[in-house]
Amino acid sequence: MATDDLDLNACSREPIHIPGSIQPHGLLLALSDDAAGAAFTLTQASANAGPALRVAVEDALGRPVEEVVRPELAGPLADFLGKRSFPNRPVPVGLTALPSVGMVQILAHAAEDGAVVVELERLTDEANSRLDHVYPRMRETIERLDALNAPADILACAAQEVRALTGFDRVLVYRFDADWHGTVVAEDGNGRLPSYLDLRFPATDIPVQARELYRLNRQRLIPDSGYAPVPILPALNPGTGRPLDLSFSVLRSVSPVHVEYMRNMETASSMSVSILLHGRLWGLISCHHKDPFQVSYALRSACDLIAQILSVRIAAVEDRRDAEHRIALKAIQARLLAAMAQADPFIAGLTEAPDDLLRFAAATGAAVVFEQTCTLVGETPTVREVMGLVSWLAEQGEPEQFETDSLSALHPPAAAFEDKAAGLLAIAVSKLHASYILWFRPEVVRTVRWGGDPRKPERHEPGATRLHPRTSFEAWKETVRHRALPWTLAERETAAELRHAIIGIVLRKAEELAALSRELARSNKELESFSYSVSHDLRAPFRHIVGYAELLQELESDHLSATGRRYLDTIVDAANTAGSLVDNLLHFSQMGRSELTPVSIDMGQLVGEVRETLAPEAVGRAIDWNVGPLPTVRGDPTMMRLVLQNLLSNAIKYTRGREPARIAVGCEDRPKETLFYVRDNGVGFNQAYVKKLFGVFQRLHRNEEFEGIGIGLANVRRAVDRHGGQTWAEGRLDEGAAFFFTLPKADPTKSESAKPESGKPDRAKPELRDPNE
Template sequence: MNFSDYIFHQPITLTNCDREPIHIPNAIQPHGVLLIFNEDNWQITLVSDNTDSILGYSPQELLNQSLSKILSTEDIDAITHCLDRDFEAINPLNLKVCNAAQETINFSGIVHRSLENLIILELEPVHQKETYDFLGFYQLTRQLLAKIKHASNVSILSQLIAEEIREITNFDRVMVYRFDLDGSGEVIAEAKQPDLHTYLGLRYPDSDIPKQAKELYRLNKLRLIPNVNYQPAALIPNLSPVTQKSPDLSLSVLRSVSPLHIEYLQNMQVGASMSISILKNNRLWGLIACHHQSSKYISYHVRTFCELIGQLMSIELSNKEDQENLNDKITLKNLLSHFVESISESEDFIDVLSQNKSRLLQLVNASGAAVISNNVIMLLGRTPLENQVQELIDWIIPNLQNNLYYTNALPQVYSPAEQFKELSSGIIAISITKTHRNLIIWFRPEVIQTVDWGGNPEKQKNIDEKGNLILSPRKSFEKWQEIVQLKSLPWQKYEIEAVIELRSVIVGIILKKADELAVINEQLQESNNELDAFAYIASHDLKEPLRGIHNYASFLLEDYRHQLDEDGVHKLDTLMQLTNRMENLINALLHFSRLSRTELYRTDIRLNDLANNVLNVLKISQSEHQINVEIADDFPLVQADRILVEEIYTNLMSNAIKYNEKPEKEIEIGWTIGKPHWALIDHQCFHQDVPVFYVKDNGIGIREKHFESIFRIFKRLHGRSQYGGGTGAGLTIVKKIVERHGGQIWVESKLMEGTTFYFTLAKSNEN
């Protein structure tokens, strides 16, 4: 039977390499024996087929037999105690096995529960009398801890560990191999025989260690292959009678390894290997890889000590990595402190960021940045063009994870970035608030690098007799250089953390200010309600005495005009005019106060029909003027209060006629989605996918300094007798109606050229 038949029943191809089921190889390495037994009756249900050479019993002689056939009651009791305890703390057990010749042989027994809850016992012969000096072990550990403590960074720590492992095991070569974020790895430390060429500094592609192999390294922290050229011992039967599946050997120390990995080691001219996993936060950070040119067996006790060294390194990693780039980290902390102080004192965090351009770039060592607020883009430093950034934002937003996205190879995932690779081959982006598209993006330029690989990173591809594309490990591990383009310098972990912290600071301050504004708005709402009620009561109660004064003055004129001189009659006429004006003002105030409490009755409205109706009414009172009115005929259907919207158009159209000194008065009534070409102001509503309605004229215009004040109640820009008079409440009422509908209104104008009023009748993305 071929070696690979134990491992995988299909050829290993480019499409299935990452799915090779290496955790269920149905075979073990032959330097030990594997037994699976029932916990209830200790009956052996599955056994490796090499028991004859090691125990003197054929597999058939052991299957369905009790463990007592080969183990004493004392040893079985020891295994029983193991089943209820932490296996790693107990293994290995010193077991005495009785072979077929009734001889007692010493074994290291390793017992564990598989991930399928099967009880697995592995037996490794003790080849020589091993003595374990506890005091010596303690001294070694103590000395190692002292050395680890004094290692100033990860590089020195890694070299120390490589040297210690080689000293203990006497392997020809020991390397510390660190994984990168993309899955590739680099040899960062090496201890070796002087005559061997070095692998230090060489990189290896992600595909050299497939994903499922990395997961096994995470689960099983040490693996030994004493003889790379071994013939595997098959499991009999190949399916467990309990699960009816091949047993899961993920945690087995004897598990047979992938034939692809064996070929890989043979190509490296390695005769034996041992690997120790280095974990950080329960994730695979790297490996301690040990290679020997000939076969080499390491006892379980020594392997356990090596595993302990790997765990000590894992524990110390965080401390050492925190010490690296300490000055940069302190600088970032100072920058963040400055931003916290500045943003908390400012009304707008965008202003703070724009005023601290150099600090914002220094925060992540970037060459440029874009600050986006409500689709308005502010560019800082060296960046792509604004339209390129806008398209990039549309791509980034769906790719955000936890409000963050970063890459140092943007052109490889976003092809348009090749056009501006010298400005941005790397980006890091944070979303402040998703609803208003508030983001910050930092840019890094392309940095062309030379990468030293341990041989050509491409695996060798062969075609089998059926035409399948077969993978074969590369055979060369000599230094192979690659020029890497379309990449920036990588983002460091502490830089990513600084960006996340900056976002937290901004969001925290925004939320705090939002709470403060909510309280103020609540107070203002109460005040507005009280003012509305007061205005309604006051205007209602004032109308009766005012009407009495008007009537009384009228009676005086009718009854006593002949007795009064010209001055007396003039004064009574003036009094009546003032009472009429006062009543108009009170009616306007009363109408304005009612708008806040009146319920809206929304119906479907075609605004071109409504505008034509308003025009027909206005023409009756404006028949002496030459008025040219153009009304669009394709208005969208809107849901609004017909009476109130009619009042909007009545006020705006009558103002367009009233404040116009030209012989021919031009009025255009229409709508748009997006900014029209004539618009002077790039208002945010043009970018919110809602209809924007407008009334445009060629009248006298308004000075820019009055754009806000014209919407204040009773605010007039001209004398009472100019342009037909008026109360000055019309535009205030229009603004109130627009806001009641959830919309906005604004004006743009050029003096003596004309005015355009824009308004919406719905919130963003509402119809």
């Protein structure tokens, strides 16, 4: 039969809390009260309950309790039932002797389905069945546990004391990990059974519903794994139509798979007591005996007390350790936030304290990805690999926080760098962009010693294939690969707190930037209006100055001295220059106010047209032009013509004196933009002053050397900015210069006819940045 036919989850679905039977070392009666609550009726009973009844089990069902139970039970039961308030955990009601059974411990509790369950457990050792006899022996045990501080010593002492109290051949303390695998962390034995100390057992050995039952019912005893289950009659409660709930029963029959498991371990009897931390199942005190062996309720209660003391001591140690860890993480978090508050941009504060950033998550590497900028700290994957991780996280719906100790199992490409990042803890720090802080831990190769091969064999049976427990528990070693050390709860929760703090900073910065942006927009609008008004109003006076000066030259030059005529020439030149300045300033202002009209532009053809326009400036010059293939782009033709005209005119101007002058025009295709450049072999410039180049009226050469007014490159930058691109330059004195500008590519997902708000295109973040800004 194919393995696919195997029902791997059948064991985890087994209804172990309603098995419909009990173990034979006791008897069970299930009672329910009538509608008026005046009397109790026997509704169900174990098939072996005859010694507790005056009549046969079948004849006693459905009749009042006081009519059918033996006199030895009538008194204790009447006292218990008369209280009308029943605990949901078994409590001792009394001791009595029954014919053919002997001394029994009477235990009773209220089941989840409303029935009152009375259990009569046989006693094998009457002395150890009395609570007042057992508890004095606990004083020494409690004193020994109180004297210890180290967790390992406390656990070892608990195993020793439980074995001394009960007499089991072997007592284990078994701890669950985050994946519910269990490890034997302490052991005490007499050598009759093999040692399992430090061995690991798979989570499948104790399925989910069994762990939940361990959490609810802290005690379980199986005196003889070879027992034959005793059925409960009738199988269904007549009042509810459901099986009797035995979740808290001390006699509850256990799963056949578990009984088979015990036999495979060569243990005839077992007892377990749960260890709970803050209501969660932490582990078990697990006791085994080679032969059938029964422990009284009083001794089991004493072991339960030891487990509770263990819980308190372990919780104190772990809580103190966790508190110290959280305090340390809080201190690191405070330093990181302080560094962010002082840094500009604020996110850089995280990487300015790299040791704190790594210590915060006990990581060997970290990455800060903010607005497409990636900064690495410590041992990390490459920038490309980190950005691939960020893209993958975004595909998961951009989780606010993500953690794993086995990244390659979720993201297969991570297998290539698991020596640096087998584990990942990531927090999203922006809701607008794919921005994350990521911490990495490398692969830790470990050897795990299992108690037998954890894989369960299959066995063919008529009509089905079902799983059976392992038959061997010899130490079985496994090398665990592709995993990092797991992230602790404190690390995960403190990372979440750091995220909230950073989000707060991001939002506050966004509000501040929005306010500044509004103020800047208002100021720019006022400045543009002012410059437009001033430049427009100044044009007429300068024209008048030039006109009247030229008339004076024409009509009165004979009456002026040579010096006067020279002064007049200077007035005309200065007025013309001032007029040009005003015209260019007016043009610069109009460029910021005008509406973009984007169309398809053949940049190669446009360069050719601009060269024809500038041909008079190159007359008599030897210029070697090298114009590469240029693409068609989308932009405003007037502004693009202005950009190329300024850049080519400058190249012609500043190569004056070079024989030959060399001017190159080309482009580079990029995923999200097109890069254009104009290079020349002219006089160049000092790179230290590159930031002045694109400013209004900024010049790096004297007017006597090269004419100009210093507004052309400012116009270039404004025109490119309006298109969502960037501009920058590179140069060296006497070795030439290169000017670059980028134009974003059109987004195919957006409508061609859709106009950006305020006539401006969407500003896509380019991958290439000006290295000089």
